[in-house]
Amino acid sequence: xxxxxxxxxxxxxxxxxxxxxxxxxxxxxxxxxxxxxxxxxxxxxxxxxxxxxxxxxxxxxxxxxxxxxxxxxxxxxxxxxxxxxxxxxxxxxxxxxxxxxxxxxxxxxxxxxxxxxxxxxxxxxxxxxxxxxxxxxxxxxxxxxxxxxxxxxxxxxxxxxxxxxxxxxxxxxxxxxxxxxxxxxxxxxxxxxxxxxxxxxxxxxxxxxxxxxxxxxxxxxxxxxxxxxxxxxxxxxxxxxxxxxxxxxxxxxxxxxxxxxxxxxxxxxxxxxxxxxxxxxxxxxxxxxxxxxxxxxxxxxxxxxxxxxxxxxxxxxxxxxxxxxxxxxxxxxxxxxxxxxxxxxxxxxxxxxxxxxxxxxxxxxxxxxxxxxxxxxxxxxxxxxxxxxxxxxxxxxxxxxxxxxxxxxxxxxxxxx
Numbered sequence: 001x002x003x004x005x006x007x008x009x010x011x012x013x014x015x016x017x018x019x020x021x022x023x024x025x026x027x028x029x030x031x032x033x034x035x036x037x038x039x040x041x042x043x044x045x046x047x048x049x050x051x052x053x054x055x056x057x058x059x060x061x062x063x064x065x066x067x068x069x070x071x072x073x074x075x076x077x078x079x080x081x082x083x084x085x086x087x088x089x090x091x092x093x094x095x096x097x098x099x100x101x102x103x104x105x106x107x108x109x110x111x112x113x114x115x116x117x118x119x120x121x122x123x124x125x126x127x128x129x130x131x132x133x134x135x136x137x138x139x140x141x142x143x144x145x146x147x148x149x150x151x152x153x154x155x156x157x158x159x160x161x162x163x164x165x166x167x168x169x170x171x172x173x174x175x176x177x178x179x180x181x182x183x184x185x186x187x188x189x190x191x192x193x194x195x196x197x198x199x200x201x202x203x204x205x206x207x208x209x210x211x212x213x214x215x216x217x218x219x220x221x222x223x224x225x226x227x228x229x230x231x232x233x234x235x236x237x238x239x240x241x242x243x244x245x246x247x248x249x250x251x252x253x254x255x256x257x258x259x260x261x262x263x264x265x266x267x268x269x270x271x272x273x274x275x276x277x278x279x280x281x282x283x284x285x286x287x288x289x290x291x292x293x294x295x296x297x298x299x300x301x302x303x304x305x306x307x308x309x310x311x312x313x314x315x316x317x318x319x320x321x322x323x324x325x326x327x328x329x330x331x332x333x334x335x336x337x338x339x340x341x342x343x344x345x346x347x348x349x350x351x352x353x354x355x356x357x358x359x360x361x362x363x364x365x366x367x368x369x370x371x372x373x374x375x376x377x378x379x380x381x382x383x384x385x386x387x388x389x390x391x392x393x394x395x396x397x398x399x400x401x402x403x404x405x406x407x408x409x410x411x412x413x414x415x416x417x
Contacts, residue, residue, distance in 0.1 A: 005377060006033025011204070012399075014104055015039065015084065016112035016124070018046040020157070020186055021141050021220065023080040024193030026111060029200070030083025030381045031370040037107075037395050038081065038386070039100060042088040042417040045388040051076040057363050073385065078365055082357065083381025087396070088389030088417050095415035097122045099396075105133050106399045109200055113141040116151050126215045136213040137203040139196050145219035155220050157186035164188065164224025169231055172246045180244065192223045253299040254278070254310055257336065260319035267310075268332045272296060281329035282313050357384035392416055 011034040015026040023038075023046070030036040040046055052074035087103075090096040101123060104110050110129060112119060119125045126138040140146065143155010161167050161182045172178025196218045203214040225232070231242050234250060242250055247266075249255035254275075257264045269275045272295055276288040287293050287309070292302040299306055314322060319335065326333040335341070342348060355369045355378070365384060372379040396402040396410075410416045 006379065007374065008033040011035065011109070012107045013037070013109045013111065014100075014107040016100070016110065016114070016119070017141060018113065019048055020080055020189040021192040021196070021218075022111055022113040023048075024190055025139070025141070025196040025200070026084065027080050027082055027381075028194065028197040028370070029109075030383070031372070031379045033379075033381075034109075036084040037103065037391070037399070038084040038086050039089050039091075039103075040086055040388055042090050042389065045086070045088070046077060046081070048077040048080070049074055049388065056359065056365055073359060073361075073363075073365070078367060078385045081385040082367055083383045084386055085383070085391035085395055086386035086389055087392045089392075090415055090417075091122055091124075093414050095410060095413040097124065099410065099415050100124055101129070101132065102400055103395075104129050104136070107136070108204065109137045109139065111139040111141070111196070111200070115154070116142055116146055130213065130215075134213055135207055135211060137200055137207060137216070138213070139200055139216040139218060141192060141196060141218045141220075143220045145222060146217045150221070157189045157220065158182055160188045160220040160224050164221055165228055165231075166224060169228075169242055169244060171244045173244050176246070178244060178246065188220050188224045191227050192218055192220050195223055195226075248303075248307075251300065252296060253303050253306060256307070258311055258314040260314055260322055261317055263319040264336050265314070265319050265322055265326075266334050266336060267314075267326070270332065274331055275299070277329045278326070278331045281325050281331055282310075284309075284313065352378060355380050357382070359384050360387050360390060389417060 008029060011029070013026055013029055013034050013036045015022065015036050015038045017023055017026065018040075026034075026036045026038070038046070044050075049072075052072060054075045056073040056075065056078060089099055091100065104124070112124075117125070120128070126136075126140070129136055129138060142151070143160060144150035144153055162180070166188070167180040167182055170183060171181035196216065199216045199218065203216060207213055230251060234240070234242050247257040252268075252270060255268050255270070257266050267278065269278055272288075275293070275296075276285075279285050279288040287306075291298065293299050293306055323333055323335065337345065343354060348354075353369045353371070355367050357365050357367060359365055367380075367385075369378055370380045393407055396407055396416075402410075407416070
């Protein structure tokens with residue numbers, strides 16, 4: 001369904017996932033042009049359809065289950081399901097299971113996030129589908145992976161942020177009354193979705209070269225450990241366990257938030273030249289020549305003294321005055337924006353990081369654009385997030401060439417609503 005200018009146009013993805021990590025992956029693929037068909041439980045759908053408020057303008061749309069019940073478009077669901085077509089199929093029925101198997105044989109990629117082994121009983125696990133289509137790329141996303149002592153456990157982003165060490169690095173130190181804190185968005189789910197999309201593209205590249213499909217085992221805990229980045233290497237290199245440091249940086253000084261007279265600003269000095277520019281802006285050029293501060297390593301060693309001096313200077317003037325002055329001196333800095341300020345920011349507006357799509361009920365939904373641009377074109381699918389089961393009949397016709405009589409038979413069997 002993608003525009004021919006989109007790089008993944010013609011790729012078919014069968015999405016059996018729900019909540020965030022899997023849907024984030026498939027939204028990424030859809031934005032790049034893949035045709036994504038989302039399989040959902042009749043009458044309920046993806047869990048996040050019910051994760052409100054807020055709802056899109058409190059718009060109510062009729063459920064395709066034919067029950068007369070009303071559903072709402074939750075903001076959470078809208079965040080991760082652009083560009084997909086929704087097909088409602090009852091996997092508890094043998095007919096529904098067979099229908100999904102048939103769809104899988106038409107797909108290039110299948111992605112799922114059921115519990116380990118959960119799809120084997122339906123004949124929808126990788127081993128079963130590989131027999132039907134050896135070139136299939138199949139991606140499973142779980143909390144802890146397909147093997148190991150935790151494989152059978154359920155995994156949620158908050159839990160994984162704790163187990164994977166991120167929360168031990170986030171928050172104010174104990175001696176300042178702090179406690180471990182999670183990140184304000186489900187960052188492990190999002191990273192897992194992006195890693196999964198990356199792995200799928202790599203597997204497709206191999207398939208194109210060799211004809212072989214493959215099985216991708218993505219685990220939230222693996223991903224969380226994998227993105228500990230420099231903090232992981234701080235530990236592995238030194239043997240010292242990093243501690244929570246609030247808004248300061250373990251390896252760079254000054255690189256933190258400071259209080260101005262009317263708010264806070266962020267100063268991110270990444271090298272010695274930028275530090276000299278900071279000192280010039282503050283009219284404290286002698287600091288740059290002080291051997292305690294001249295190099296980053298020395299600034300880290302004398303962190304408390306330097307931060308104290310900087311704090312005394314920066315508290316004396318309003319935030320925006322400092323930002324203008326520091327910008328003029330080439331010092332990386334910025335405000336701490338609330339989300340209303342983010343979406344009013346002139347750079348964010350210029351980059352068109354909000355896109356609008358018309359929902360099937362006629363309401364306009366403002367969505368966050370995909371950050372990828374290719375040859376000047378923003379990679380964002382033109383399809384709005386779907387109503388539950390909105391495309392059941394059209395997908396069965398397009399993918400399986402089923403006519404109205406065959407669809408009616410499936411409905412009578414209970415495979416579809």
